[in-house]
Amino acid sequence: MNEVRYSVDDAVATVVLDRPEAMNALRATTKVALLEALTSAARDDAVRAVLLTGAGRAFCAGQDLAEHAANLEAGRGLNDTVRAHYNPIVRTITEMDKPVVAAVNGVAAGAGAALSFACDLRIASEKARFAMAFSGVALAPDSGASWTLQRLVGPARAAELLLLGEPFGADRALELGIVSRVVPAEELDAAARALAVRLAQGPTSAYAAAKRALRFAASSSLADALALEADLQDACVKTDDHVGATRAFLDKERPVFRGR
């Protein structure tokens, strides 16, 4: 049973949620496999960008509610799921030193939507739909949705989306700034892959620094953010990519980034 497919090509790790018969809903085995795949991508120096998508007509329908109901009936501690699975998955995506692209091919609901929000960039098929389904099943937002969504759309809209839970389509997601691009369904794979390959050919250390700076600045003072930027810049100016790109600019050539 392979609920998550993982492959590496052109320095891009592709992670595919693969339970199309259940809209790629996340049961425990799926979440374990997803964390394993993301951890492999984070640790592999040959990987310079990650692409996350879903098989079939869904991106991810969030928590598997059939398994969840069985757990409720068995009286098992539910918070284990959030702490043991969702939190490490989201932290692995946000804290890895390489860009992560979500190719949102279909419906993204609850924790599935939150997974896409944790990624650095989102590109959507015109068939994508988002549903902050947590309140519909009387649950609090998890998987970082309370943190990521308000940074994407602002606190007022995040409150509206999370409290009312009304689904919205790709065009609305584009208007809200949740996705950066919407493409016809048949073009999504190629467009998302091209974006991931472009990132994989970019200045990996500078991308890592940008991710760290953005994450830190989200909850720090300007003074602290300036201090971290200075430290990160100290590290970036020492990279071969920076030295080479500066030389290339002066020589009127295209830079080649090797990710070191």
Ligand code: T3D
């Ligand atoms: O402690 C904890 O674990 C809490 C953590 C919670 C995190 C969360 O993610 S809470 C939110 C959980 N997700 C939802 O509430 C979404 C439930 N699903 C839906 O609302 C709809 O299915 C969709 C909007 C996603 C898609 O609608 P539609 O009409 O396109 O498809 P459908 O017919 O509803 O679903 C197709 C099949 O997928 C269906 O199975 P069947 O009848 O063909 O055998 C459906 O049951 C299954 N499916 C969809 N979502 C889930 C699911 N099965 C299990 N869990 C799901 N989340």
